[in-house]
Amino acid sequence: MQNRIENANKALIKRVVLDVLKPHLPNALEFSQAIARIGRDYRVHLTVAEVDEHTETLRLVIEGGAIDFDAVQTSINGMGASIHSVDEVEVRSEGGTV
Numbered sequence: 001m002q003n004r005i006e007n008a009n010k011a012l013i014k015r016v017v018l019d020v021l022k023p024h025l026p027n028a029l030e031f032s033q034a035i036a037r038i039g040r041d042y043r044v045h046l047t048v049a050e051v052d053e054h055t056e057t058l059r060l061v062i063e064g065g066a067i068d069f070d071a072v073q074t075s076i077n078g079m080g081a082s083i084h085s086v087d088e089v090e091v092r093s094e095g096g097t098v
Helices: 002-008 028-036 069-078
Strands: 009-023 043-051 055-063 082-095
Touching (some): 028 043
Antiparallel strands (some): 009 055, 009 082, 043 055
């Protein structure tokens, strides 16, 4: 019963805006494609905000039906990058009957 209640009150992440620091490789196209492949309907918008000798600062916007933030974070870390901040989030409740 408790599990049914938790599932009925689930909130889905629809959009997230991240400030990310990454090395120059992979390049912006490869980086955004890797993020987009995580979900079947993910849309990724990447803007390079700043470049220095070894790194790039990105504004990463991810949109989708139900974004798996843990998988996104794992992928970002796996490419040698790190999330500096979560700047914006849009969620939608998937309320249902118990």
